[in-house]
Amino acid sequence: MKPTTGKPSTPPEQWWKTSIIDVQPGEIGIRGYPIETLIGNLSYAQMVWLMLRGEVPSKPLATLLEAALVAAVDHGPQAPSIAIARMSMTCGVDINNAMASAINVLGDVHGGAGQQCMDLFRSVLECASAEQCGVAHASDIVVGDHQRNVSKMIPGYGHRFHPVDPRATRLLALVEQARCEGLLTGQYLAAARAIEATLARRANKAIPINIDGATAVIYSELGFSATLGRGLFILSRSVGILAHAYEQSQAQERIKGPMPPSVPYTYTGPARRNVPSSTVRYENDQY
Structure with a gap:
């Protein structure tokens, strides 16, 4: 007989616990709100906030969240996640497979800059508090530490394609407007601007904030954690992934690689050679 520990077993209904949703026959409650009272009354951005934070945000704050979600939906088929979605569809998989393949590459390098930038902002504010200095000096400390110990590149700044990211310009204008209206503290905006100034001084040229920095x-x-910041980016970019995957599915093309056949890859291995005679297996004087 298996010995008992004396501890009571977990009741089946207690195995999974959630404060997000309660589903009963004929009833669905989201954070305590009957679903039928949310349908038609909440925007999608408000619903996202409710699911993640537990409360319904005001319309102005939801509008700002929605602006960030709109801004990051797509950046063209040269973006790895979008390209992967399109290539997946040409392999004959279903759209959910294509979307999953694309989302799975949104990691630290492609898709993670926003989360990293949020962590950087928080470090600047914490440094300013600990050192009892302004964000300008704290930015210099944090950026210097990052460039020495992590990477010369600062997440959320600069862009390989846009000298000035038009998405970031518009988003930060909305943040500034919300700050003037007293909806936001503006402390993270101040940290972002301080980092931008620090980078310009260190590089002796402008390195403007980009979409990742602006959404950060x-x-x-808005009070989201850095982890949720990455999740929100993935939620936003999933719209672009879906659109590209579906468009590609309508083209009826098969097995398209990353480059057209006219653009060959570069082989870097050994030149053509023979198998060493000492390794060849002979049977009855034949291969």
Whole structure:
């Protein structure tokens, strides 16, 4: 007989616990709100906030969240996640497989800059508090530490394609407007601007904030954690992934690789060679 520990077993109904949803026959409650009272009354951005934070946000704050979600939906088929979605569809998989393949590459390198930037903003503010200095000096400390110990590149700044990211310009204008209206503290916006100034001084040229940095400002100002910041980016970019995957499925093309056949890859291995005679297996003087 198996010995008992004396501890009571977990009741089956207690195995999974959630404060998000309660589903009973004929009833669905989201954070305590009957679903039928939310349908038609909440925007999608408000629903996202409710699911993640537990409360319904005001319309102005939901509008700012929605702006960030809209801004990051797509950046063209040259983006790895979008390209993967399109290539997947040409392999004959279903759209959910294509979307999953694309989302799975949104990690630290492609898709993680927003989360990293949110962490950087928080480090600047914590440094300013600990050192009892302004965000400008704290930014210099944090950026210097990052460039020495992590990477010369600062997440959320600069862009390989856009000299000035038009998405970031618009988003930060909305943040500034919300700050002037007293909806936000503006502390993360100040940290973002301080880092931008620090980078310009260190590089002796402008390195403007990009879409990742701008959405990081918004998500931070709205009180989302850095982890949720990455999740919100993935939620936003999933719209672009879906659109590209579906468009590609309508083209009826098969097995398209990353480059057209006219653009060959580069082989870097050994030149053509023979198998060493000492390794060849002979049977009855034949191969």
